[in-house]
Amino acid sequence: xxxxxxxxxxxxxxxxxxxxxxxxxxxxxxxxxxxxxxxxxxxxxxxxxxxxxxxxxxxxxxxxxxxxxxxxxxxxxxxxxxxxxxxxxxxxxxxxxxxxxxxxxxxxxxxxxxxxxxxxxxxxxxxxxxxxxxx
Numbered sequence: 001x002x003x004x005x006x007x008x009x010x011x012x013x014x015x016x017x018x019x020x021x022x023x024x025x026x027x028x029x030x031x032x033x034x035x036x037x038x039x040x041x042x043x044x045x046x047x048x049x050x051x052x053x054x055x056x057x058x059x060x061x062x063x064x065x066x067x068x069x070x071x072x073x074x075x076x077x078x079x080x081x082x083x084x085x086x087x088x089x090x091x092x093x094x095x096x097x098x099x100x101x102x103x104x105x106x107x108x109x110x111x112x113x114x115x116x117x118x119x120x121x122x123x124x125x126x127x128x129x130x131x132x133x134x135x
Contacts, residue, residue, distance in 0.1 A: 011083040015092055016099035018076040023103025025072060027111070029065040036062045 006014075036058040080092050 006082065006086075008083060008086050011079055011086065012092075012095055014079045015076065015083060016095040018072060018079060019096040019099025020103035020106075021072050022069065022076060023100040023105075024107045025065065025069045026100075026104060027107045029062070029069045032058065032062040032065050 039058050076096070080096070083092055
């Protein structure tokens with residue numbers, strides 16, 4: 001296995017890439033925890049839906065996203081530490097912020113595309129089931 005020191009350019013690319021992955025995972029992690037919190041707050045108040053358990057899939061999804069986010073974030077911090085050892089005054093903040101913003105933007109674009117595709121699929125199913133009732 002290669003035990004040599006990684007070049008500063010490779011570390012800078014790794015930092016921006018890992019920051020992009022952190023940005024990509026940030027939105028679904030926050031959204032899953034918020035959905036879990038709303039489900040937990042709504043368990044006793046939902047009259048029409050009956051008693052739903054809030055321990056199920058929502059907690060599992062939030063926990064998995066959080067674990068994955070922390071794993072990638074730990075790798076990001078390790079890469080930043082190694083770059084700081086190689087170059088004392090390494091400008092890592094701009095690479096991290098840029099990667100984070102790009103990852104968040106890509107996730108937002110992905111979410112919009114998935115939402116549009118789901119809406120189109122629902123509309124196509126509705127039209128197939130009921131047809132057009134024109135008189």
